[in-house]
Amino acid sequence: MKGASSEFLQKIEEQYIEGIADNMRTYGVSATVGRVLGVIYTNRKPMTLEELSTETGMSKTRMSQVVREMIDLNIASKVYEKGVRKDLYNVEEDYYQTFISLFTSNWQKVIQKNKMIGKRLANQIHKELEQNDQLTEETEEELNLWLTETKQWMNYYQWLDELVDFFESGEIFKHVPKPE
Structure with missing residues (x-):
């Protein structure tokens, strides 16, 4: 989008994340899982628990629970990236x-x-x-x-x-x- 402001892009991203959260409720999954899925998806690369906590405002403990639930649902996975010591999590993009x-x-x-x-x-x-x-x-x-x-x-x-x-x-x- 040529000339799109960062505020406009931020709003689009937030709407996208909320759309995913709403979809998750339809599937019987918590909106929290949907928000985290959306955050990782819009980030377009794997994220650590710390990054997710910062991005969502949730505690690291809560984030760990949410990510574990996502892994159990087969919509997220732990990934390895050379040179990164912390656990990284990514989501299915399809x-x-x-x-x-x-x-x-x-x-x-x-x-x-x-x-x-x-x-x-x-x-x-x-x-x-x-x-x-x-x-x-x-x-x-x-x-x-x-x-x-x-x-x-x-x-x-x-x-x-x-x-x-x-x-x-x-x-x-x-x-x-x-x-x-």
Whole structure:
């Protein structure tokens, strides 16, 4: 932008960072993570915890927690730069990959948790059906309905698991291509 003032550029950068923060809320991630993602992204190079703390006004301890959360979400990583002794952190610069990382990271946790719940419920129901010879016909029917429901539950989470794989493999782009 020829002749753009540094104040104008600063405002653009702040709006960009706030836009990312708003997007993160949509993905179920804190706006704080979004702001830090935006700060690193607009910096256009890896940053230390100290630099991030200064830039955001957060404590180094809080910054460390936020960066750890970003690494867990697969949207940031620790990087090495020759001659730099402090840990540096960078973010994924591909918007599509950031979306996939956020989408799949959140769903993987839900999928694993609910698969465990489904297995536990199915085991409990099977055990009750096999070991309790005092069940009324009505109770046995109800337990079998719950067993069917649990199987549908497990099928749903298996389907979600396959959907996550569809995104992570990049197969999604064969069906919904990125714009040129």
